[in-house]
Amino acid sequence: MSYYHAEHEAAYQRLKQQGLTQWSALFGETESFDAFPNRPFLEDALTRLELPAGADVLEYGCGTGPAACFLAARGFQVDAIDLIPEAITLARRFARERGLDINFSVQDVCAMGAGSKQYDVILxxxxxxxxxxxxxxxxxxxxxxARLKPSGYYILSTAMYEPDRVYEDNFRYDATTGICSQSDGKPHRRHLRPAALRAELETAGFRVIAQEGPHQGDLICC
Structure with a gap:
């Protein structure tokens, strides 16, 4: 089992048991399905980009689908994937309740591969x-x-290095790599500084056209 699987599977089981609607609600960060954490950034990004009507969007790591539903409600054609079957089951339910047609599927983003379909936006x-x-x-x-159209955009929101953050006793943070590991050495999170994240994206072949947010973790790339 991959290092990231068990935590996410357990989280979505807890989420279902507690009657919550999205990952961030487990930590008291959101109160409703529609108030997902990166919604303000996503709304603003969409106003800045020249996207065709009914643009094709892929969201990976979609969880219970709040962002996917937000996009589909605005006329985008949305494919959305997540590693955990329980997350996709909930996402399909929430989309169905809103009368939205979204192509949800269970897939590991780390094994996503190139694929044959290309997208106007990957989120x-x-x-x-x-x-x-x-x-x-x-x-x-x-x-x-590989899946992004030549004219497409990669919209990314990610947690970043925070100078004042104190990691719990059972976690160790390596400032040189940005890797936070559990006490047994199991990888947990990757919190990079802004320049390091930008360099990683540029090395992967992207051009960063916006990097913003409190810790510079909201990006638009092409």
Missing amino acids: DSYCLQSIVTDPDRVSVLAAVR
Whole structure:
């Protein structure tokens, strides 16, 4: 089992048991399905980009689908994937309740591959920080680049290095790599500084056209 699987499976089981609607609600960060954490940034980004009507969007790591539903409600054609079957089951339910047609599927983003369909937008709503190792991150970014149309945009929101953050006793943070590991050495998160994240994206073949937010973790790339 991959290092990222058990935590996410357990989280979505808890989410269902507690009657919550999205990942961030487990930590008291949101009160409703529609108030997903990167909604303000996503709304603003969409006003800045010249996208065709009914643009094709792929969201990976979609969770229970709040961002996917937001996009579909605005006329985008949305494919959305997540590693955890329980997350996709809930996402389909929430989309159905809103009368939205979204192509949800269970898929591991780290094994996503190039694929045959290309997209106008590929969206990451706080997934990338859970992809910790260099090989996995290289694989994800390569798949994003391969699936993005030449005129398309990669919209990314990710947790970043915070100078004042104190990690719990059972976690260790390596400032040179940005990797936070559990006490047993198991990878947990990757929290990069702004310049390091930008360099990683540029090395993967993207051009960063906007990097903003409190810790510079909201990006638009092409």
